[in-house]
Amino acid sequence: xxxxxxxxxxxxxxxxxxxxxxxxxxxxxxxxxxxxxxxxxxxxxxxxxxxxxxxxxxxxxxxxxxxxxxxxxxxxxxxxxxxxxxxxxxxxxxxxxxxxxxxxxxxxxxxxxxxxxxxxxxxxxxxxxxxxxxxxxxxxxxxxxxxxxxxxxxxxxxxxxxxxxxxxxxxxxxxxxxxxxxxxxxxxxxxxxxxxxxxxxxxxxxxxxxxxxxxxxxxxxxxxxxxxxxxxxxxxxxxxxxxxxxxxxxxxxxxxxxxxxxxxxxxxxxxxxxxxxxxxxxxxxxxxxxxxxxxxxxxxxxxxxxxxxxxxxxxxxxxxxxxxxxxxxxxxxxxxxxxxxxxxxxx
Amino acid sequence: xxxxxxxxxxxxxxxxxxxxxxxxxxxxxxxxxxxxxxxxxxxxxxxxxxxxxxxxxxxxxxxxxxxxxxxxxxxxxxxxxxxxxxxxxxxxxxxxxxxxxxxxxxxxxxxxxxxxxxxxxxxxxxxxxxxxxxxxxxxxxxxxxxxxxxxxxxxxxxxxxxxxxxxxxxxxxxxxxxxxxxxxxxxxxxxxxxxxxxxxxxxxxxxxxxxxxxxxxxxxxxxxxxxxxxxxxxxxxxxxxxxxxxxxxxxxxxxxxxxxxxxxxxxxxxxxxxxxxxxxxxxxxxxxxxxxxxxxxxxxxxxxxxxxxxxxxxxxxxxxxxxxxxxxxxxxxxxxxxxxxxxxxxxxxxxxxxxxxxxxxxxxxxxxxxxxxxxx
Numbered sequence: 001x002x003x004x005x006x007x008x009x010x011x012x013x014x015x016x017x018x019x020x021x022x023x024x025x026x027x028x029x030x031x032x033x034x035x036x037x038x039x040x041x042x043x044x045x046x047x048x049x050x051x052x053x054x055x056x057x058x059x060x061x062x063x064x065x066x067x068x069x070x071x072x073x074x075x076x077x078x079x080x081x082x083x084x085x086x087x088x089x090x091x092x093x094x095x096x097x098x099x100x101x102x103x104x105x106x107x108x109x110x111x112x113x114x115x116x117x118x119x120x121x122x123x124x125x126x127x128x129x130x131x132x133x134x135x136x137x138x139x140x141x142x143x144x145x146x147x148x149x150x151x152x153x154x155x156x157x158x159x160x161x162x163x164x165x166x167x168x169x170x171x172x173x174x175x176x177x178x179x180x181x182x183x184x185x186x187x188x189x190x191x192x193x194x195x196x197x198x199x200x201x202x203x204x205x206x207x208x209x210x211x212x213x214x215x216x217x218x219x220x221x222x223x224x225x226x227x228x229x230x231x232x233x234x235x236x237x238x239x240x241x242x243x244x245x246x247x248x249x250x251x252x253x254x255x256x257x258x259x260x261x262x263x264x265x266x267x268x269x270x271x272x273x274x275x276x277x278x279x280x281x282x283x284x285x286x287x288x289x290x291x292x293x294x295x296x297x298x299x300x301x302x303x304x305x306x307x308x309x310x311x312x313x314x315x316x317x318x319x320x321x322x323x324x325x326x327x328x329x330x331x332x333x334x335x336x337x338x339x340x341x342x343x344x345x346x347x
Numbered sequence: 348x349x350x351x352x353x354x355x356x357x358x359x360x361x362x363x364x365x366x367x368x369x370x371x372x373x374x375x376x377x378x379x380x381x382x383x384x385x386x387x388x389x390x391x392x393x394x395x396x397x398x399x400x401x402x403x404x405x406x407x408x409x410x411x412x413x414x415x416x417x418x419x420x421x422x423x424x425x426x427x428x429x430x431x432x433x434x435x436x437x438x439x440x441x442x443x444x445x446x447x448x449x450x451x452x453x454x455x456x457x458x459x460x461x462x463x464x465x466x467x468x469x470x471x472x473x474x475x476x477x478x479x480x481x482x483x484x485x486x487x488x489x490x491x492x493x494x495x496x497x498x499x500x501x502x503x504x505x506x507x508x509x510x511x512x513x514x515x516x517x518x519x520x521x522x523x524x525x526x527x528x529x530x531x532x533x534x535x536x537x538x539x540x541x542x543x544x545x546x547x548x549x550x551x552x553x554x555x556x557x558x559x560x561x562x563x564x565x566x567x568x569x570x571x572x573x574x575x576x577x578x579x580x581x582x583x584x585x586x587x588x589x590x591x592x593x594x595x596x597x598x599x600x601x602x603x604x605x606x607x608x609x610x611x612x613x614x615x616x617x618x619x620x621x622x623x624x625x626x627x628x629x630x631x632x633x634x635x636x637x638x639x640x641x642x643x644x645x646x647x648x649x650x651x652x653x654x655x656x657x658x659x660x661x662x663x664x665x666x667x668x669x670x671x672x673x674x675x676x677x678x679x680x681x682x683x684x685x686x687x688x689x690x691x692x693x694x695x696x697x698x699x700x701x702x703x704x705x706x707x708x709x710x711x712x713x714x715x716x717x718x719x720x721x722x723x
Contacts (some may be wrong), residue, residue: 017456329360331394333708
């Protein structure tokens with residue numbers, strides 16, 4: 001038997017910090033520098049939210065996600081709802097319909113049972129809405145003080161929707177960038193729900209299953225659909241930077257076309273945050289061929305929940321590997337991935 | 348959004364940019380320093396440089412409180428976080444600023460109780476909620492934030508709250524501007540003057556700059572239109588051979604400043620004889636300390652502060668960048684050893700630091716200019 005050469009690890013950070021879980025540059029360094037070389041068979045495939053498994057000719061998508069949001073409940077949703085929708089959405093944007101979920105709970109001793117019950121009910125309801133069954137689970141309890149109330153991990157398996165072939169490598173210059181609705185609602189809602197800022201706003205998390213929107217899009221423009229992703233932690237900026245690096249092309253955004261609610265804009269102005277870096281839980285980005293873009297936008301807007309969809313930019317040959325935003329006045333700026341972590345524990 | 352959208356109206360902005368081009372002509376070069384980090388950030392974020400003609404050069408000034416704080420002070424503050432039962436609190440901007448032994452966030456990851464607060468009164472609230480712990484607030488900032496620290500200390504004293512203290516690193520803007528003007532390699536024609544600082548100190552303290560140094564100065568707001576309008580006002584002054592202090596940010600800045608805020612500051616603080624500024628060195632009477640009558644709440648007197656002095660890495664040229672002698676990308680470490688993710692100098696940490704702003708918003712662009720113009 002031949003012994004595999006020891007993998008060379010590029011991850012050199014001396015300790016784990018919050019930023020490693022924030023979905024930005026540090027997260028990518030950890031995944032690409034430590035997890036991928038040791039765990040993913042040295043695969044050179046661009047890293048997606050869901051992996052592909054072929055079983056006897058059936059193509060399946062598999063994904064997993066952990067939820068550690070604080071507070072557990074917030075306007076528009078709760079940890080239980082996020083745990084179902086997050087995994088359903090990771091499958092949806094990889095072009096798969098969630099079939100079944102497995103769930104693992106890590107509970108802190110002392111957690112009131114009614115809080116747990118409310119979250120389990122929220123999960124059941126979200127699963128019903130998303131049309132997915134929860135088929136297996138596990139429970140662990142840790143000492144009081146060793147976890148923050150409760151954490152949930154969900155693992156989902158889905159059947160790949162026929163006729164879609166999504167990959168950053170099929171993205172081409174001229175392709176249009178579609179966004180399903182206004183950005184930043186979830187991150188700003190969580191930030192305000194913590195009550196650490198003396199600020200209030202009429203705003204709620206956007207957590208939901210995006211599957212109906214994704215299915216409508218696939219039904220209409222499947223051959224012109226190149227790539228999708230839900231811009232959760234790190235926001236639209238981080239997701240598009242990853243795309244730009246993976247497809248080695250440039251992303252050009254037009255600031256005035258990016259939908260952002262006034263409450264989110266206002267909070268970002270006050271706090272010095274960029275809405276492009278704020279997390280979403282119920283939106284997705286899609287890259288579509290230029291010839292399919294108008295039709296794609298039309299069908300999204302005609303589907304309930306997609307009324308706020310917009311074309312926010314296009315793919316360009318340059319700046320390769322980077323995201324450039326044209327401001328309202330024709331000036332431009334580079335938008336980088338999220339560095340550090342402005343709002344820890346948002347999902 | 349009211350009070351924001353009016354100042355970002357593309358039509359008015361385009362017309363103002365045309366006015367700037369007309370006033371600037373083509374015969375001479377203008378070097379304007381924007382004093383505040385907030386201006387630097389806005390200039391990059393809104394791509395305002397793209398709207399200016401080539402003969403107007405913007406130089407980034409020292410008005411970023413995180414950037415001018417010497418590394419040793421960060422280590423001093425963090426040394427207190429290692430005391431038992433102590434909660435270290437600071438603004439979010441401070442959390443990723445490296446001291447010699449790591450950033451506040453790294454201390455937190457190692458177990459220190461480090462928390463972000465959005466105002467010093469939040470730190471005071473923490474002290475009330477945690478009577479068995481000591482809560483230390485790491486205070487930074489110019490005259491913009493000093494009044495709220497002063498009011499917090501007055502409240503702590505009135506409540507007799509003994510488990511709260513402030514590690515005071517407040518600095519004042521005028522001595523820094525004087526240091527820049529006195530610097531032999533200084534070549535600035537005029538100043539886009541501080542906005543938020545001026546809400547507190549007013550416009551009078553800048554009069555010597557216009558009168559004695561013959562440099563026009565316009566106190567400016569932070570929206571795109573504010574900054575462009577301030578440039579128009581500076582160009583008009585220069586073209587007419589005038590140099591006076593003007594107030595573009597009248598909707599917020601009163602000419603005489605905020606008397607209540609100034610009173611609170613003078614009740615709580617006094618000038619330090621001298622203070623070290625990162626990149627600029629020791630500047631006399633440029634920083635605030637807590638008065639004896641508030642000694643009980645002064646972290647420097649309650650704790651053993653080691654008084655650490657750390658020299659910046661030799662290759663880092665933060666001082667030259669701070670004074671406007673070098674552009675961020677001309678520093679030897681820029682974009683290589685020193686990036687927003689692994690900052691060597693503080694200018695790379697704060698979003699108001701000129702290096703971070705340049706790196707985040709422009710760096711890639713400038714390194715691939717021809718292709719971009721072709722693509723856009």
